[in-house]
Amino acid sequence: xxxxxxxxxxxxQAGKNITHAQIEAKRSLREQLERDVENFLAEGGETxxxxxxxxxxxxxxxxxxxxQAISNKERLDREKAIELKNQAIREYKLAVKEQKKQRYEAxxxxxxxxxxxxxSNLQNKSDFKxxxxxxxxxxxxxxxxxxxxxxxxxxxxxxxxxxxKSFEYSEKRIAKAIKKPTKNPKRKxxxxxxLRLKRLAEAKSEAIKNGEKSFIAECKKCGPAKFILQxxxxxxxxxxxxxxxxxxxxxxxxxxxxxxLEQKRKRFTYNSELAEQTKLQGLRYFNxxxxxxxxxxxxxxxxxxxxHCVHCSKASAQxxxxxxxxxxxxxx
Ligand SMILES: [Zn+2]
Ligand SMILES: [Zn+2]
Numbered sequence: 001x002x003x004x005x006x007x008x009x010x011x012x013q014a015g016k017n018i019t020h021a022q023i024e025a026k027r028s029l030r031e032q033l034e035r036d037v038e039n040f041l042a043e044g045g046e047t048x049x050x051x052x053x054x055x056x057x058x059x060x061x062x063x064x065x066x067x068q069a070i071s072n073k074e075r076l077d078r079e080k081a082i083e084l085k086n087q088a089i090r091e092y093k094l095a096v097k098e099q100k101k102q103r104y105e106a107x108x109x110x111x112x113x114x115x116x117x118x119x120s121n122l123q124n125k126s127d128f129k130x131x132x133x134x135x136x137x138x139x140x141x142x143x144x145x146x147x148x149x150x151x152x153x154x155x156x157x158x159x160x161x162x163x164x165k166s167f168e169y170s171e172k173r174i175a176k177a178i179k180k181p182t183k184n185p186k187r188k189x190x191x192x193x194x195l196r197l198k199r200l201a202e203a204k205s206e207a208i209k210n211g212e213k214s215f216i217a218e219c220k221k222c223g224p225a226k227f228i229l230q231x232x233x234x235x236x237x238x239x240x241x242x243x244x245x246x247x248x249x250x251x252x253x254x255x256x257x258x259x260x261l262e263q264k265r266k267r268f269t270y271n272s273e274l275a276e277q278t279k280l281q282g283l284r285y286f287n288x289x290x291x292x293x294x295x296x297x298x299x300x301x302x303x304x305x306x307x308h309c310v311h312c313s314k315a316s317a318q319x320x321x322x323x324x325x326x327x328x329x330x331x332x
Contacts (some may be wrong), residue, residue: 107157108148115146118164123172131167135160196220203227204235214238267291275300275307285310 053060122128132139135156142160144150152160190198200217207215207229219225219237226238271288278286279300288298290309297310 103154104151107151107154110161111145111152111157112148114161114164115142118167119146121169124170127167127170130170131160131163134163193220200227200235204229208233264291271298271307274298279304 118131119128128142129139132142135142137145141150145152196218203215203217204227207213212229214226214228216224217227219227219240222237222239225240227235228238228241229235267289274286274288275298278284284300286298286300286307287295288307288309290296290298290312293309293311298307299310299313300307
């Protein structure tokens with residue numbers, strides 16, 4: 001046991017020594033070279049710089065025997081062989097490309113054929129969306145494929161074809177089927193209103209023919225009524241016109257009432273503010289707005305709680321005095 005271990009240690013050391021010996025040899029060789037150069041220079045030796053392109057061959061031409069001689073025929077044969085190989089590669093690539101193109105075209109044609117047949121079988125447009133959902137496509141994408149704009153993945157296309165084969169078409173929507181026939185008979189029977197308008201137009205043209213400015217016809221609201229013919233050929237029911245004018249009048253009245261109220265409010269804000277200021281200044285008179293007199297003298301009364309127009313107040317006081325005098329005179 002010990003012997004084997006000892007052997008191993010020795011062999012590792014030997015390996016180390018070899019490497020060490022090699023390094024030593026290289027170093028001594030380098031040192032030797034350096035010493036030689038130093039000696040050479042010390043003994044008056046000179047170095048010589050060689051020009052660029054220096055060669056020991058005559059005229060710098062490498063003799064034929066040294067260069068590799070290739071005959072023209074050999075070179076041509078080699079080039080020909082390379083060209084043949086390249087040609088074969090090109091043809092192969094082209095064939096593969098053509099095959100791919102053909103397969104592409106074939107599937108596009110197949111898509112158009114299968115999908116157009118599917119679409120012609122559809123009674124309900126929502127069936128197309130249903131097929132797209134089953135195949136996992138957006139309906140718009142499948143539509144593009146059906147028109148040959150997009151080629152579907154080959155495996156996926158096989159799947160779609162299977163789905164189409166076993167597809168259960170739903171029926172036409174009933175609501176749409178019923179709607180159409182009901183529309184036409186309605187149009188054929190003229191309504192009471194269109195008949196009335198027709199009679200009105202006839203009465204109007206009759207009045208124009210006779211040079212009359214009014215005529216009797218049927219109004220939608222009033223029944224038989226007087227119609228007025230205007231200069232421009234426009235007609236209107238006279239009772240309806242009167243009612244319209246009346247409504248306009250009332251509207252205008254309300255407008256006036258509203259503005260009266262607004263003015264009253266404005267006067268109140270103006271007067272009450274001025275009255276407050278006047279009172280604070282310890283005064284009794286200010287220029288306020290009176291409904292009857294306009295901007296005029298106002299007097300604060302009732303301990304500062306009230307104010308009134310001086311002129312109107314005098315007038316009403318005189319009126320009261322007169323009334324009292326007349327009444328007491330009557331009773332006396
Ligand atoms: Zn009317
Ligand atoms: Zn007044």
